[in-house]
Amino acid sequence: MADLKPPQLARAIVELLQWAHEHASDDEADRLGKRLTEHLGGETRGLPVISRALEGYQRANFQVAIDAYLKEEGRQAELVGLPMMRGYRVGLAELVNDRMRGPWRSPEGDAGPIEYEPVEIGERQIMCVAAGLWLITAGAEGMLLMLRREDHGPGHAELGIEIMAQDRASAERLLGELDRLMTELNVYRGRILALSGSPFGGLGVEVRRLPPVRREQIVFPDGVLERIERHTKIFAQHSEALRASGRHLKRGLLLHGPPGTGKTLTAMYLSHLMPDRTVLLLTGEALHAVGPACRMARELAPSMLVLEDVDLVAEDREYGHSTSVLFELLNEMDGLSEDTDVVFVLTTNRPEAIESALASRPGRVDLAVAMPLPDADGRRRLLDLYGQGLQLDVRDLTRFVTATEGATPAFIREVLRRAALQAAERKDQRISDELISTAINELHDADDQLTASLLGVRSQAPPVRP
Numbered sequence: 022m023a024d025l026k027p028p029q030l031a032r033a034i035v036e037l038l039q040w041a042h043e044h045a046s047d048d049e050a051d052r053l054g055k056r057l058t059e060h061l062g063g064e065t066r067g068l069p070v071i072s073r074a075l076e077g078y079q080r081a082n083f084q085v086a087i088d089a090y091l092k093e094e095g096r097q098a099e100l101v102g103l104p105m106m107r108g109y110r111v112g113l114a115e116l117v118n119d120r121m122r123g124p125w126r127s128p129e130g131d132a133g134p135i136e137y138e139p140v141e142i143g144e145r146q147i148m149c150v151a152a153g154l155w156l157i158t159a160g161a162e163g164m165l166l167m168l169r170r171e172d173h174g175p176g177h178a179e180l181g182i183e184i185m186a187q188d189r190a191s192a193e194r195l196l197g198e199l200d201r202l203m204t205e206l207n208v209y210r211g212r213i214l215a216l217s218g219s220p221f222g223g224l225g226v227e228v229r230r231l232p233p234v235r236r237e238q239i240v241f242p243d244g245v246l247e248r249i250e251r252h253t254k255i256f257a258q259h260s261e262a263l264r265a266s267g268r269h270l271k272r273g274l275l276l277h278g279p280p281g282t283g284k285t286l287t288a289m290y291l292s293h294l295m296p297d298r299t300v301l302l303l304t305g306e307a308l309h310a311v312g313p314a315c316r317m318a319r320e321l322a323p324s325m326l327v328l329e330d331v332d333l334v335a336e337d338r339e340y341g342h343s344t345s346v347l348f349e350l351l352n353e354m355d356g357l358s359e360d361t362d363v364v365f366v367l368t369t370n371r372p373e374a375i376e377s378a379l380a381s382r383p384g385r386v387d388l389a390v391a392m393p394l395p396d397a398d399g400r401r402r403l404l405d406l407y408g409q410g411l412q413l414d415v416r417d418l419t420r421f422v423t424a425t426e427g428a429t430p431a432f433i434r435e436v437l438r439r440a441a442l443q444a445a446e447r448k449d450q451r452i453s454d455e456l457i458s459t460a461i462n463e464l465h466d467a468d469d470q471l472t473a474s475l476l477g478v479r480s481q482a483p484p485v486r487p
Contacts, residue, residue, distance in 0.1 A: 053101070057117045060156045060163045061187055065117040070183050071192040076313065077178035078226035079203065081140040083168065084149040086202035090195075091157075098155040102133040103167070113167045113183040116154075142208045143228040162191055179223060210321050213292055213300045218310030224317065229302070234290040238406065239283060240399050240430060245390060249274065249287065252388045253364055254294050257323060264360050271357045273365040273385050277372035278392030281431030284368040287392070288327045291366065298364075299324040308334045309346055315353035323362040331367040332374045354385050400425050400433060407437045411444075414451040424461055436460045 058065050075083060091098050136151035155166040164186040171179045182199070184192040209226065217225035239246050252274055256263075260270055276284040292300040299321040303314055308328060318324040334346040357363055367386065369375055395403060400422045415421070425433055439460035440452050 054116055057156070057165060060158075061117070061165065061185065062163055063187070065185070068117075068185055068187065069189050069192075070112070070114050070185050071189070071196055072184075073182045073196060073200075075180035075182060077180060077223055078209075080138070080149045080151075080178075080180060081142055081147045081208050082203040082206070083180070083182070083199070084140075084147055085206045085208060086199045087155065087166070089202050089206060090198060096157065096159050098157040098166075100135060100150065101154050101156065102135040103152050103154055103169070112169070113154075113165060113185050117165070117185065141228070143212060143230070145208070147208065157195070159191075159195075162186065162188070164191060164195060166195065204320065207321060209317075210299055211297055213302070214317075215302045215304075215307075216310055216314050216317075217307045224310050224313040226317075231289050231292055233293050234286060236290070239287060239290055240395060240402050240406065241283070242393060242396060242399065245393070246287075248388065249276075249291070249390055250294070253291055253325075257295060257298070257362065257364075260323075260362055270360055270362045271354070271365075272387045273354065273367065275372070275375070275386045275389040276366065276368045276392055277375075277389065278370070279394070279429060280370055281429035282392035282394065283430055284392050285329065286430075288329070288366055288368065291325065292327075295323075295325065297323070301326045302329075303327065304329040305333075311346055312349045312353060315350075315357070318363050319357060319361055325364040325366060327366045327368075329368045330370070332369045332371045351385070394427060395430060395433075397422055397426075400428065403430050403433045404437070407434045408452070411437065411441055411452050412450045414453050415457065416454055420454075421457055421461070424458075432464065436464065439463065 061068070090096065135153050138149050138151040140147045140149050150168060152170040153168055155168075157164045157166055164184060167183040169181040169183065171181075182196065184195055186192040186195070209228070213229045213231055215227045215229045217227070236246070252272065256270075256272065264270060276287055278284060292298075299318070301314055301318055301321075301324060303311065303326065307314075308331070311328070311334070314326060318326045328350075331350075334350065354365060365386075367375075372389070372391075401418065404418060404421060404425075425436070436457060437452070437460070440456040443456045443459065444450055444452055
């Protein structure tokens with residue numbers, strides 16, 4: 022053996038494996054491979070495998086679809102686990118190919134355990150097969166359906182479907198039927214979904230419950246909220262008439278203004294205003310998953326895709342280098358069919374930095390709405406709104422309306438929260454002029470300017486007398 026050259030040694034190893042397989046006893050033969058061959062009704066060499074990749078979040082949809090498929094009369098299936106070798110899951114062709122049985126045989130010569138994984142979809146839990154093999158009988162025909170899985174860290178996995186049948190058309194029909202059922206029974210439709218990206222290009226999906234936002238909680242000058250509602254809900258109410266007249270349904274809404282003026286609150290309000298619409302939320306690093314998010318929005322239409330702080334990925338090319346995410350966003354917005362009812366809601370604190378191409382074509386951004394700082398009437402309404410549930414014992418509310426000039430709704434809410442905390446510390450639930458004055462002065466104090474800035478206040482106001 023020492024005199025063998027590498028090519029000769031490699032050839033000898035291959036011949037040894039072949040000899041071992043050919044001379045294996047019946048007891049050592051791959052029982053799973055035999056079962057699969059028998060289920061397909063004979064010779065399996067040369068049979069094509071119909072395959073399809075799935076996003077990891079589609080696990081629950083696949084489970085619902087295969088369960089619904091097998092409930093139809095004349096259909097049944099045996100579910101078995103997949104064998105593994107050193108952590109590698111074999112493919113369907115490898116399992117049924119006689120020449121590949123030996124090397125992939127499990128220690129028992131049969132299937133591995135069936136793996137299940139619970140998936141939480143809001144209040145609903147779906148027990149899903151993590152990876153498995155269905156031996157399907159539909160009428161007199163036998164088919165094989167494999168669900169494969171490849172993990173890329175917590176919460177991110179890629180799935181794959183493989184189908185084999187004696188008749189290729191039968192395998193294609195099964196795949197088409199599963200696609201139809203996954204769309205028809207999609208468990209995410211009509212829900213609020215927080216999306217996250219993966220370094221491998223996948224998409225993580227989490228069902229969220231947002232606190233309800235009432236219309237009276239949105240304090241804008243007259244006409245501002247009405248414009249937003251007209252572009253979203255009222256537009257949707259007339260979608261059929263608009264579609265019939267050839268008008269495009271996809272539309273974009275840009276909410277811009279200083280931090281704390283109500284952009285996120287408005288997006289939350291819209292999600293409850295249109296409860297039958299699927300809402301997809303992209304924030305922070307998740308903005309880089311805009312491609313798969315747009316595809317998901319298209320599948321779940323009518324839908325609303327919210328991209329917060331969109332300037333992070335859609336900064337004007339004059340301000341710096343362009344990003345691939347920007348071009349992907351533009352392409353996805355353009356690529357949607359005009360009769361697809363998808364609303365894009367973009368928010369930013371820096372409207373001047375937004376790429377102008379977003380607004381250069383209908384169907385991208387059709388309406389830009391400034392979130393203004395509240396005027397005197399708005400600040401009074403906000404003091405009343407955020408004072409609900411508190412024992413306000415204020416002699417003159419007008420002076421605090423004046424003292425909060427230039428403040429954002431978030432600033433006013435924080436003033437009353439701090440005043441309530443001071444009252445609790447004193448074990449006196451009454452919110453007096455003194456406590457509100459102290460809270461305002463604290464937020465305007467030089468040592469707390471960062472907090473005031475984060476709440477949207479850009480200037481330092483003179484102290485308020487108790």
